[in-house]
Amino acid sequence: MNDIDMVMQNAxxxxxxxxxxxxxxxSSFLQAIAAQLEAAxxxxxxxxxxxxxLPLPRLNGELSRTTNQLALFARLIEEGSWVEAAIDTADKNxxxxxxxxRKMLLPVGPVxxxxxxxxxxxxxxxxxxxxxxxxxxxxxxxxGHSAHAKTSQxxxxxMQKAITKxxxxxxxxxxxxxxxxxxGKALVQHPYTTGVGFTGSFSGGRALxxxxxxxxxxxxxxxxxxxxxxxxxLQHTLQENTTSLAKTYAASISLGMxxxxxxxxxxLAVKSDALxxxxxxxxxxxxxxxxQKMLHGGIQASYIKGLNEALSQKGIExxxxxxxxxxxxxxxxxVARVNAAVFMQNPHFREEVFxxxxxxxxxxxxxxxxxxxxxxxGQLTTTIMATDADIAANADIIELQTTLAGRIIxxxxxxxxxxxxxxxxxxxxxxxxxxxxxxxxTTAIKRWVRPVCFQGFxxxxxxxxxxxxxxxxxxxxxxxxxxKNAI
Amino acid sequence: MNDIDMVMQNAxxxxxxxxxxxxxxxSSFLQAIAAQLEAAxxxxxxxxxxxxxLPLPRLNGELSRTTNQLALFARLIEEGSWVEAAIDTADKNxxxxxxxxRKMLLPVGPVxxxxxxxxxxxxxxxxxxxxxxxxxxxxxxxxGHSAHAKTSQxxxxxMQKAITKxxxxxxxxxxxxxxxxxxGKALVQHPYTTGVGFTGSFSGGRALxxxxxxxxxxxxxxxxxxxxxxxxxLQHTLQENTTSLAKTYAASISLGMxxxxxxxxxxLAVKSDALxxxxxxxxxxxxxxxxQKMLHGGIQASYIKGLNEALSQKGIExxxxxxxxxxxxxxxxxVARVNAAVFMQNPHFREEVFxxxxxxxxxxxxxxxxxxxxxxxGQLTTTIMATDADIAANADIIELQTTLAGRIIxxxxxxxxxxxxxxxxxxxxxxxxxxxxxxxxTTAIKRWVRPVCFQGFxxxxxxxxxxxxxxxxxxxxxxxxxxKNAI
Numbered sequence: 001m002n003d004i005d006m007v008m009q010n011a012x013x014x015x016x017x018x019x020x021x022x023x024x025x026x027s028s029f030l031q032a033i034a035a036q037l038e039a040a041x042x043x044x045x046x047x048x049x050x051x052x053x054l055p056l057p058r059l060n061g062e063l064s065r066t067t068n069q070l071a072l073f074a075r076l077i078e079e080g081s082w083v084e085a086a087i088d089t090a091d092k093n094x095x096x097x098x099x100x101x102r103k104m105l106l107p108v109g110p111v112x113x114x115x116x117x118x119x120x121x122x123x124x125x126x127x128x129x130x131x132x133x134x135x136x137x138x139x140x141x142x143x144g145h146s147a148h149a150k151t152s153q154x155x156x157x158x159m160q161k162a163i164t165k166x167x168x169x170x171x172x173x174x175x176x177x178x179x180x181x182x183x184g185k186a187l188v189q190h191p192y193t194t195g196v197g198f199t200g201s202f203s204g205g206r207a208l209x210x211x212x213x214x215x216x217x218x219x220x221x222x223x224x225x226x227x228x229x230x231x232x233x234l235q236h237t238l239q240e241n242t243t244s245l246a247k248t249y250a251a252s253i254s255l256g257m258x259x260x261x262x263x264x265x266x267x268l269a270v271k272s273d274a275l276x277x278x279x280x281x282x283x284x285x286x287x288x289x290x291x292q293k294m295l296h297g298g299i300q301a302s303y304i305k306g307l308n309e310a311l312s313q314k315g316i317e318x319x320x321x322x323x324x325x326x327x328x329x330x331x332x333x334x335v336a337r338v339n340a341a342v343f344m345q346n347p348h349f350r351e352e353v354f355x356x357x358x359x360x361x362x363x364x365x366x367x368x369x370x371x372x373x374x375x376x377x378g379q380l381t382t383t384i385m386a387t388d389a390d391i392a393a394n395a396d397i398i399e400l401q402t403t404l405a406g407r408i409i410x411x412x413x414x415x416x417x418x419x420x421x422x423x424x425x426x427x428x429x430x431x432x433x434x435x436x437x438x439x440x441x442t443t444a445i446k447r448w449v450r451p452v453c454f455q456g457f458x459x460x461x462x463x464x465x466x467x468x469x470x471x472x473x474x475x476x477x478x479x480x481x482x483x484k485n486a487i
Numbered sequence: 488m489n490d491i492d493m494v495m496q497n498a499x500x501x502x503x504x505x506x507x508x509x510x511x512x513x514s515s516f517l518q519a520i521a522a523q524l525e526a527a528x529x530x531x532x533x534x535x536x537x538x539x540x541l542p543l544p545r546l547n548g549e550l551s552r553t554t555n556q557l558a559l560f561a562r563l564i565e566e567g568s569w570v571e572a573a574i575d576t577a578d579k580n581x582x583x584x585x586x587x588x589r590k591m592l593l594p595v596g597p598v599x600x601x602x603x604x605x606x607x608x609x610x611x612x613x614x615x616x617x618x619x620x621x622x623x624x625x626x627x628x629x630x631g632h633s634a635h636a637k638t639s640q641x642x643x644x645x646m647q648k649a650i651t652k653x654x655x656x657x658x659x660x661x662x663x664x665x666x667x668x669x670x671g672k673a674l675v676q677h678p679y680t681t682g683v684g685f686t687g688s689f690s691g692g693r694a695l696x697x698x699x700x701x702x703x704x705x706x707x708x709x710x711x712x713x714x715x716x717x718x719x720x721l722q723h724t725l726q727e728n729t730t731s732l733a734k735t736y737a738a739s740i741s742l743g744m745x746x747x748x749x750x751x752x753x754x755l756a757v758k759s760d761a762l763x764x765x766x767x768x769x770x771x772x773x774x775x776x777x778x779q780k781m782l783h784g785g786i787q788a789s790y791i792k793g794l795n796e797a798l799s800q801k802g803i804e805x806x807x808x809x810x811x812x813x814x815x816x817x818x819x820x821x822v823a824r825v826n827a828a829v830f831m832q833n834p835h836f837r838e839e840v841f842x843x844x845x846x847x848x849x850x851x852x853x854x855x856x857x858x859x860x861x862x863x864x865g866q867l868t869t870t871i872m873a874t875d876a877d878i879a880a881n882a883d884i885i886e887l888q889t890t891l892a893g894r895i896i897x898x899x900x901x902x903x904x905x906x907x908x909x910x911x912x913x914x915x916x917x918x919x920x921x922x923x924x925x926x927x928x929t930t931a932i933k934r935w936v937r938p939v940c941f942q943g944f945x946x947x948x949x950x951x952x953x954x955x956x957x958x959x960x961x962x963x964x965x966x967x968x969x970x971k972n973a974i
Contacts, residue, residue: 079967081969086908088909099903099905101909103908106889109890213700217916217917388945402593406937407588407940407941407942408939408940408941409942409943410943410945410948412942416583418575418586420575421575421590422573422574422575422590422964423575423590424590424938424939428704430704436707436936436938443571449923450922450923451913451930452893453895453910453911454895454897455896455899456897456898457895458878458897461885461897475969477908480908482568482969
């Protein structure tokens with residue numbers, strides 16, 4: 001038995017124990033993890049700062065987001081209605097007699113979570129994938145990201161304290177380090193693994209997805225991969241809000257040195273004097289952005305490579321770069337422009353350049369702008385910047401955007417993702433492998449479960465969520481009516 | 488532009504129109520289809536009888552199931568809460584300000600439905616896949632099954648009348664015939680296709696799933712493929728209900744000449760005198776079953792081939808076959824037995840033999856019975872036949888069964904699938920390609936949608952399901968509370 005076999009054997013044993021815990025006990029466990037992370041805050045944030053170059057305020061904010069996320073899932077499962085309980089009672093007088101059938105969502109088995117390079121807390125070891133999988137009742141094996149391995153280990157140690165404190169099975173959460181192409185591959189291929197969460201590059205996510213599909217029993221891989229988050233800037237708002245738009249978007253493009261999956265990488269507008277003025281102002285803002293170190297050398301190198309490749313394409317015109325030349329390891333905030341006709345002919349422009357870079361696509365008219373939108377692949381987000389007059393004249397653009405992404409934003413920036421019940425952080429391929437699910441917000445829990453129907457079961461045999469008396473006081477669909485009533 | 492290009496172009500245009508219909512109008516359209524099918528009942532049932540050899544009462548029942556299913560989806564979308572509307576209102580005083588986010592399920596695009604050989608109505612042209620996809624707001628392209636092409640064409644003509652009557656886009660439903668490996672393949676590969684429904688063989692379903700995964704933009708394939716539906720017979724019920732169990736299971740095994748995906752193909756029990764007596768009685772019942780024609784020559788030929796292969800395996804013992812030798816095209820109802828140790832060593836025994844055949848696996852003890860269950864692949868159903876005393880002593884078996892299938896049945900037969908909110912007709916791979924969804928019951932609609940989040944939208948721009956006033960009067964999650972209230 002090799003190491004990964006041992007880890008997955010442990011994960012399976014832990015699952016068989018952990019899935020039997022009451023929602024209330026699982027909820028307390030999530031709260032205990034949050035408390036241990038808070039207790040270790042100072043050390044965690046300092047370690048992450050050293051490993052990722054991210055500033056302390058950002059890391060403190062991200063850790064709060066992480067513990068709030070755990071608390072949100074704790075409340076979700078404490079309330080309990082997320083299991084989608086549905087009950088159809090028997091009718092013995094029907095011909096043929098109608099049986100009693102009751103359905104709910106149940107966890108499937110051990111889940112493997114890959115830490116993300118760009119969020120050492122919120123999308124890594126104790127991040128949204130882990131929190132949602134634990135909430136669902138899965139055991140979790142975390143493959144820590146090598147770029148912040150120490151942080152990952154420390155987060156894991158905090159979680160281990162919570163495991164001890166809550167008295168759950170010791171292998172409910174496990175942590176492994178190693179290369180994606182060996183350890184990661186072995187985890188995805190292991191027969192006990194039943195689901196995978198990943199946030200990272202298209203090539204990485206797609207490789208895991210293909211491995212999972214090649215298994216004798218394929219399993220779902222929820223990989224959030226790449227998105228350029230097109231922003232449509234309409235005519236009136238460009239005229240009326242030129243300066244504030246330029247400030248807002250310069251800030252969004254360079255926020256966290258552009259290292260967000262929701263970074264606005266593409267700005268679309270119809271040519272006009274106002275657009276030219278906006279782009280000039282945007283350039284001036286970008287010039288003032290001070291380069292900062294990116295997460296690690298690899299990401300910085302691939303940003304520089306991607307940026308140079310983009311800027312060497314025929315027909316592209318650099319608008320501006322940070323006035324201060326970047327030092328070693330630093331990003332070089334940059335904006336450029338290209339005509340839509342050129343954009344449409346070169347698929348390279350549709351690829352993500354991960355970092356503080358955005359490309360403005362200048363369209364001859366609205367028809368061309370819609371053609372550009374139609375040529376794009378699936379996205380996490382798409383944004384429309386518009387006045388009321390713009391909105392009234394461009395319902396067709398908004399309708400088209402609705403087909404393109406998981407989240408459609410009016411008059412705001414795509415960076416910033418709320419953790420709530422109505423969030424969709426997911427979108428059509430290739431922004432994720434499965435646009436039917438979200439990796440942020442309470443419904444992220446739905447990734448780790450499947451529905452099971454119990455037919456003709458005695459009340460005492462049923463899970464609490466399906467018992468006649470509704471002991472969990474959850475919302476259920478009983479004979480096609482939403483109700484909290486007992487039967 | 489070839490034929491399939493034209494069909495999918497039409498389907499896309501129809502989708503862009505059909506998705507804008509109100510739920511109420513879509514609901515009326517589903518009712519109109521049901522009405523047209525009822526109006527054509529006599530002809531439809533007669534044609535299906537000629538094409539499939541299925542008896543008229545069964546076909547009349549299946550057509551009723553089909554129209555009831557359309558009516559069920561009509562009511563579901565008329566009620567409207569299935570869209571999972573979730574709203575989190577803005578909080579401008581928070582730092583940073585919290586935006587207004589609202590989410591609901593929206594249809595994705597044209598859906599391709601493959602007719603099933605064994606259900607000319609309920610799982611074919613106007614069956615559950617089509618009904619659920621139309622309910623979701625998708626346009627549908629049906630690939631009619633060649634074994635009942637005339638029936639399929641007539642069902643389509645009835646649906647065309649409903650299209651005219653309801654005034655929906657003429658290409659909302661289209662119908663094509665042809666081979667799976669050419670026409671079917673082209674449909675799955677077409678860039679405008681966004682989802683596929685299929686009920687049939689493992690090889691057919693898996694081939695479509697692989698085609699869909701090889702696309703530049705992969706799409707979901709919901710294929711219901713193969714299942715042997717293990718039934719566990721426990722000690723006390725075998726002793727107390729020997730005769731009735733034998734009668735019940737002989738009927739279930741041979742119902743519709745075994746041509747159900749939920750046919751009980753595997754009977755598991757611990758060796759005992761009662762088991763021997765049950766198997767003897769089961770054999771006597773099977774001897775009395777009169778062979779009937781199977782759906783078509785191909786299915787009959789592969790049943791005979793599969794049966795002969797099964798019966799030629801080392802260690803298998805034939806219990807009984809129908810006393811009347813089958814005539815040309817007829818099935819040969821058969822039961823056999825094998826010891827668990829032999830079963831475990833030969834993976835052939837775990838393959839489905841589609842037809843009126845069931846294999847009893849005789850286990851040395853409970854541990855061996857659990858080992859047999861653990862060795863099985865994912866199933867649509869698994870059943871436990873048990874007295875109260877049996878249940879009390881075998882909670883571990885039932886727990887294990889819960890991990891194996893989409894539906895767990897106590898003291899009933901797996902054949903017979905209710906169309907209701909709590910049904911799960913789906914299960915872990917390879918019973919389906921995606922055990923997270925069901926192809927029967929109201930939640931089958933969830934296969935054709937994805938969640939979309941609208942951030943910062945003005946009320947007038949939002950879909951009705953998300954407007955402040957809740958004009959559709961649906962259940963929504965508003966700031967984490969289930970409510971029908973306006974905001």
